Amino acid sequence: MAKRAVLVGCNYPGSYCPLYGCINDVTNMRKILMEVYGFKKKNIVFMVDTDEKSLMPTGKNIVQQLGKSIRLQSLGMCFISISVATEDDTFRLLLANLNPGVAFTFVFDSCHSGGLLDSQELQVGVGKEGKIGSETASTRGGGVSESAERKIDWMIPRRISTKSLIRHLAQASGHEVKVGTIRSTIYQLFQEDASPTVKVFVKNMSSRLEAGIPEEEWANSYNEVGVSALKHLKQIWDDRTIDNDEYFRSARLVNGPLNFSGHANVKPTGETLPPSTGILVSGCQSDQTSADMPGDNGSYGALSNAVQTLVRKHAGKFSNKQLVNGTRAMMVEEGLDQRPCLYCSKDKVNAPFICSPL
Numbered sequence: 001m002a003k004r005a006v007l008v009g010c011n012y013p014g015s016y017c018p019l020y021g022c023i024n025d026v027t028n029m030r031k032i033l034m035e036v037y038g039f040k041k042k043n044i045v046f047m048v049d050t051d052e053k054s055l056m057p058t059g060k061n062i063v064q065q066l067g068k069s070i071r072l073q074s075l076g077m078c079f080i081s082i083s084v085a086t087e088d089d090t091f092r093l094l095l096a097n098l099n100p101g102v103a104f105t106f107v108f109d110s111c112h113s114g115g116l117l118d119s120q121e122l123q124v125g126v127g128k129e130g131k132i133g134s135e136t137a138s139t140r141g142g143g144v145s146e147s148a149e150r151k152i153d154w155m156i157p158r159r160i161s162t163k164s165l166i167r168h169l170a171q172a173s174g175h176e177v178k179v180g181t182i183r184s185t186i187y188q189l190f191q192e193d194a195s196p197t198v199k200v201f202v203k204n205m206s207s208r209l210e211a212g213i214p215e216e217e218w219a220n221s222y223n224e225v226g227v228s229a230l231k232h233l234k235q236i237w238d239d240r241t242i243d244n245d246e247y248f249r250s251a252r253l254v255n256g257p258l259n260f261s262g263h264a265n266v267k268p269t270g271e272t273l274p275p276s277t278g279i280l281v282s283g284c285q286s287d288q289t290s291a292d293m294p295g296d297n298g299s300y301g302a303l304s305n306a307v308q309t310l311v312r313k314h315a316g317k318f319s320n321k322q323l324v325n326g327t328r329a330m331m332v333e334e335g336l337d338q339r340p341c342l343y344c345s346k347d348k349v350n351a352p353f354i355c356s357p358l
Helices: 022-035 059-072 088-095 162-173 179-193 196-210 215-220 224-237 302-314 320-334
Strands: 005-009 044-048 077-081 105-108 122-126 279-282 291-293 341-343
Touching (some): 005 059, 022 044, 022 302, 059 179, 105 302, 122 320, 179 196, 196 224, 279 302, 320 341
Parallel strands (some): 077 105, 105 279
Antiparallel strands (some): 122 341, 279 341
């Protein structure tokens, strides 16, 4: 079976919140995949936002390349290093098409990445609602080693703040954006290429407009955020220069529930994915941030650097559990409070990380 990988690094140069280590992470990971695990360069999709010759890591391109690799049913590893917390629904829908016999390893070095594949059981780390998976005592919880010396003068969380996102969207759309209009503005800008969560949100909201529910009754169903989104969508709905059937077409093709706060959730057929659809190594727990840090040879992501250091040290010969516990121990030594986690089925806990090394 061919070994395939999709590597994505976004430094967001020239933006309101640039990062510095993501490109280095995937560049170094590509070398490791080829030198330690025997991946061929032609089977590695390499996407960065600092090289015009590279396939640009837009949301559309990332989803297309992941989907293509999954359809080939021969994906050995997927490594993604981006700053913004990517919506879980997008990956659940993609992975629903994965052949159960295919090994899929997902290394995600970004903030709040714990639980990204929420159909998988937490095996190492602390998950939602305090759920604890097996781990070494020295790396339990969020504390740091008393003897740890901070080896960094600064670090940047790998996430985009709501304030920065609003500034980006306002600049791109040309109109004022508030917290309540973030998703409706994203749909306005991307429509067909918007995420499933955004689409299902817009579908549910626009159905209220189509039903002719009076504005004074909106607060009975939604909070201030939801009402704000409805007001924005109504401006579009009432614009006679816009064909509503065409504008809302892609949103109407997606199904999913919406709660009182306006949160949308999309699931593939059936509520959960088969347990063999993926192994997730997250950069941190679901309530933590992942660090972008400076180093002697350039900046790097804390998780990515830990993974690459351990792979080189042990020539790739360790299990998923051993790798994650090793990265957690390194975080303690670095004086960082982020804790990588392992999500997978029980039979994958002691399986080789990625695949057997050369």
